[in-house]
Amino acid sequence: MVSAAASRMLTAASTTAASLAHRRPLTCRATASAATASRLVPHPADLIHWVRREGGFVHPNLRIADGDPYGLGVVATNEIPLGSELIALPSHLLLRFDRAPESDGGCDGPHSTLVELARRVPDELWAMRLGLKLLQERATTRSFWWPYISNLPETFSIPIFFPGDDIKNLHYAPLIHQVNKRCRFLLEFEKEIKSILGNVSLRNHPFGGQDVNSSSLGWAMSAVSSRAFQLYGEILYSDKHKNIPMLLPLIDMCNHSFAPNAQIVQEQNMNSQNMSIKVVADMQIKQDTHVLLNYGSLSNDFFLLDYGFVIPSNPHDHVELKYDEALLDAASLAAGVSSSSFLSPSDWQQDILSRLNLRGDEALLKVFLLNS
């Protein structure tokens, strides 16, 4: 199933480009690592210049540079003092999926069709919802967001694009299950989108009449899962907020570290439309040093699935096991250990098990093995 999905994504990539030469094709190659991945176009717009021109702020001592082996990154060209504002984006430079009607024809316009498609995406695949918006902007010839989108990688080396054998070699059933699930979703969603958009006029088509396939959907989902930040969105009531994913131009060029030298600060009026997002230096940043953010306390499963990399000795990795006496007895039997009896432990064993909280009415049978 997975290899079929992966190979279909691979081959679909090359087929649409020729017939859509007058538009920005929604294609994706599934090769190369992030470190070498080229951008959507050979000479993308100057992102720093665009952010400044559109009302954002970028510290004069910053540039985008090759962050080998992490792909591109944001680097200090000169020392930057602790507490300095590094990047600031006003609300109109935050790319988010908004359900409210846009000025595109009210209830029937392309935005409404996009909302209808997004409604069919399960909550756990939230990245696909914002991915639909990203695809729409990518397909729009004069999109405001093109200078940003043109700087996105052409490919993502995350497991949904791995060849089938490489997926099997992950050797970890829960991860393989997630990859399979995502691949299956992309193939099914492609069919669903084709059937819905088959009856939609060009005027109301969210992708300007272009075909969307599992390859382009996979590209968009990966772009969002590996670059979006979950930030305060709508205010629900009193001081409760709902986090929503947003793409943050330039800020998303910063790579990850559990020992970051900068952090994201969200400034917000009560009206969330007026929010602004800043990156502030948490320490002095020396010349030629990368600006690093902490993407979150994530385990390597999440990093691999959503970002395509893992952290050696990740302190947030853990293995969850169940202390199951019957299973342990069966394992002893299979191993030829005749003397053990986990189901009827002796007194001293019961005492130790109780102290470990593995026996008794309040017993907690989940065992966590932490990395640290």
Ligand SMILES: C[S@@+](CC[C@H](N)C(=O)[O-])C[C@H]1O[C@@H](n2cnc3c(N)ncnc32)[C@H](O)[C@@H]1O
């Ligand atoms: C938000 S983007 C950062 C910008 C990215 N390097 C680029 O070239 O566009 C996240 C991606 O950067 C790479 N990356 C970031 N931090 C990394 C790290 N600590 N180790 C390995 N790869 C990293 C991964 O490819 C990840 O999916």
